[in-house]
Amino acid sequence: MSTRAAILWGIGEKWSVEDVELAEPGFGQVRVKVHATGLCHSDDHAVTGDMPTPLPLVGGHEGAGVVEAVGPGVTRVAPGDHVVLIFQPPCGYCRNCARGRSNLCLNASLQDYGASKPFKARGQEVAATGDLGTFADVTVVSERCVVKMGKDIPFNVASLLGCAVTTGWGAAVYLAEVEPGDNVVVIGSGGVGINSVQGAKNAGANLIVAVDTVELKRQKALEFGATHAVASVEEAKELLAENTDGRMADAAILSVGVGDASKLGQIVDLTGPAGTTVVTSVSPFASTTVDLNLALFTLSQKTLRGNVYGGVQVHRDIPLLLDLYRQGHLKLNELITRTYTLDQINEGYADMHAGKNIRGVIEF
Ligand SMILES: [Zn+2]
Ligand SMILES: [Zn+2]
Incomplete structure (x- = not known):
């Protein structure tokens, strides 16, 4: 046809x-x-x-x-x-x-x-x-x-x-394994990242800091459950340090439009001991060098994870997410x-x- x-x-x-x-x-x-x-x-x-x-x-x-x-x-x-x-x-x-x-x-x-x-x-x-x-x-x-x-x-x-909802939601719930009381930072609050915000909220996170350079996206992040919205990684770092007695985030989720391996260390630095960084952003395939203080990474027992489909199991999670939508828990x-x-x-x-x-x- x-x-x-x-x-x-x-x-x-x-x-x-x-x-x-x-x-x-x-x-x-x-x-x-x-x-x-x-x-x-x-x-x-x-x-x-x-x-x-x-x-x-x-x-x-x-x-x-x-x-x-x-x-x-x-x-x-x-x-x-x-x-x-x-x-x-x-x-x-x-x-x-x-x-x-x-x-x-x-x-x-x-x-x-x-x-x-x-x-x-x-x-x-x-x-x-x-x-x-x-x-x-x-x-x-x-x-x-x-x-x-x-x-x-x-x-x-x-x-x-x-794609967007499952990938973002799963980044918080399944890959960062956010638990009640955890502090979470989401870098990039577009169509995918904003679903990490609402995933973290549904998982019971305490602080949810959204980082985005675009005012509309910061505003939306607050509507979707972020407790704070800032324009830069530097501001997020200060805010987390002040509000966690220096413990920093339990989870950082990178979901900007295009990843940049040379800046990964700054994202990992937003997490504290045993913190998890989830890289949702797709980076250029040709980019292979990561800038990261590996000694501090080792000695603070951190985790770095990729993200395919948010780690969701579609036959379980798509019906689950639709039920949450029907109940008003998922926007x-x-x-x-x-x-x-x-x-x-x-x-x-x-x-x-x-x-x-x-x-x-x-x-x-
Ligand atoms: Zn997609
Ligand atoms: Zn299979």
């Missing part, structure tokens, strides 16, 4: 919205009418070339929609089901899935990220970000890439569970600053770069 999608043809180019051919769902695949997709910074890493991805590429890895058709062998969902789309789909039986690390499923390797090619445009095959390609009216994905949800959940908020509507049409995608990313959005969402 024919549909419309936003394609990236080359590094540094704009998204091109055009007609594409979409394959029929094959064995184990489903066709999904996409209703909403978030404008995540990760897709922009493909544009800048910070993150190597196959090109040309239909972007988008944060979406929700309705199953339209299913291929042979599909058993988990049926046409008409409302679903959240997920990248890194767990197989359920590999070593990592079996030990509760399904976000690191060995059969959904990020090495093959975007390897499936359901789209065709200008006579050539086009890859799909995260094997999803949600910057399209309609897409074809593995049935493992969908999690069924209740029909009471609006698509625009559901789409954010595909999702408030994450969406502005909605766009697919044709306005480049405007949406320009707004993201200008710091205007907590999250921009494309609605179809």
Whole structure:
């Protein structure tokens, strides 16, 4: 069938919205009418070339929609089901899935990220970000890439569970392992970081210090549960020292748009003894040198962790997060600053770069 999608043809180019051919769902695949997709910074890493991805590429890895058709062998969902789309789909039986690390499923390797090619445009095959390609009216994905949800959940908020909410929430709850009374600092309070703020709040944190250079994001962080919001890492360091008798933060979560390895030491310095630093930000792949006082790191028994999907187990956590949303414990509507049409995608990313959005969402 024919549909419309936003394609990236080359590094540094704009998204091109055009007609594409979409394959029929094959064995184990489903066709999904996409209703909403978030404008995540990760897709922009493909544009800048910070993150190597196959090109040309239909972007988008944060979406929700309705199953339209299913291929042979599909058993988990049926046409008409409302679903959240997920990248890194767990197989359920590999070593990592079996030990509760399904976000690191060995059969959904990020090495093959975007390897499936359901789209065709200008006579050539086009890859799909995260094997999803949600910057399209309609897409074809593995049935493992969908999690069924209740029909009471609006698509625009559901789409954010595909990346921003899970990645940010999990950074605080599962990776930093925030406990009641912990002091937490979140550096970068955009669409992902602000969910670390509300994750820390739900986990019972004492101080939650949000750091962002953008006034709107500091304001929003306070609405989402931050106890303090400051504009720089230096201010956060002073504030933590004063308010913790020098014990500093139990957890620091780095979620700025693009990570900078040369500044990692300053982030780790915000934590005290046995503190954990979670690096959510994706840094340029070419950047490999970290500036960190390793002796102090060792002698204060600190922890440094990466972040894939917030360490969440999607089949447990997406229903859990939706329940928290229904009860009013999780703010999702408030994450969406502005909605766009697919044709306005480049405007949406320009707004993201200008710091205007907590999250921009494309609605179809
Ligand atoms: Zn994302
Ligand atoms: Zn697995």
